[in-house]
Structure formats: structure tokens, C-alpha cells
Amino acid sequence: MLSQFNLYIIMGLILALIATSGGFLLYRRITLAEISVLEQRNATLTLVVDQQTKTIEQMVKDAERLAAANEFLSERFAATETEFVLEAYRIDGLGFGEIDGLLQGINDEFQRSIDGLRKATAR
Structure with missing residues (x-):
């Protein structure tokens, strides 16, 4: 009877080991899929951040040129x-x-005045 009981315990432990291994494999597969999705999102966001950085740099350059033109x-x-x-x-x-x-x-x-006004506004 003890041997039969030991057999059931060993079979239970083997089933528990198989269930744990299957759960681990399922968890690993899900985790790898999530990592893949997150890497794709990260690549997309990196491109967006780079584009926004370039846009901000261009806006700063344009603002500097506009300030110089206004001055x-x-x-x-x-x-x-x-x-x-x-x-x-x-x-x-x-x-x-x-x-x-x-x-x-x-x-x-009057002619000198007109010439002076034309000269002043001809720039």
C-alpha cells in the first residue's frame, strides 16, 4: 500500500512538474510577445521624438531669423x-x-525733398 501511495505521489509530482513547465512556457511566450510589441512602440516613439526635436530646432532657428529681421x-x-x-x-x-x-x-x-523721400523709402 505504501508503494502504491508513493506511486501516486510521484505521478502527482510529475503532473505538477509538467503543469509548471507548461505554465512557464506559456508565460514565456506571452512575455516575448509583449516585449516585441513594446520594442515596436519604442521604435515608433523614438522616431517621433527625433522628428519633434528637429521641428523644435527649426522653430528656434526661424525665431532667431524673425527676431533679427524685426530688429x-x-x-x-x-x-x-x-x-x-x-x-x-x-x-x-x-x-x-x-x-x-x-x-x-x-x-x-521741393525737388530735393522729393528726391530725399524717394531715397529714404527706396531701401
Whole structure:
């Protein structure tokens, strides 16, 4: 009877070992599939991060160029405004008290003023 009992215990242990091995193999197969999926997702996300990094770098470069262009434009606006003010002062400073050659002087000064305005806005 003891030998029969030992036989049942050994058969039970063998079945338990087979069940444990089968469970381990099933777990290993599932884990490898999950690792494969995670590696694919990681590759995709790595590409996305690289693309976003390049996009951010390009945006920074564009912002720097835009800032430089805005600074240049502001300087040009200030210079043009200064030239307009100087032209206005020149026009205000014309002497209208003298009659001889007044029309010619006005025409000459007006032509210089127009030329100066064209020069200032032609940049």
C-alpha cells in the first residue's frame, strides 16, 4: 500500500512538474510577445521624438531669423522717420520772405525733398 501511495505521489509530482513547465512556457511566450510589441512602440516613439526635436530646432532657428529681421525693420523705420522729420524741418525752414527767385527756390527745394523721400523709402 505504501508503494502504491508513493506511486501516486510521484505521478502527482510529475503532473505538477509538467503543469509548471507548461505554465512557464506559456508565460514565456506571452512575455516575448509583449516585449516585441513594446520594442515596436519604442521604435515608433523614438522616431517621433527625433522628428519633434528637429521641428523644435527649426522653430528656434526661424525665431532667431524673425527676431533679427524685426530688429532690422525697426531700425529702418526709425531711420526713415528721422529722415522724414529732417525733411519736414527743411521744408519749414524755407525762407518765404524773399520774392526774387522764390518760385525757383521753392521748386528746387521741393525737388530735393522729393528726391530725399524717394531715397529714404527706396531701401
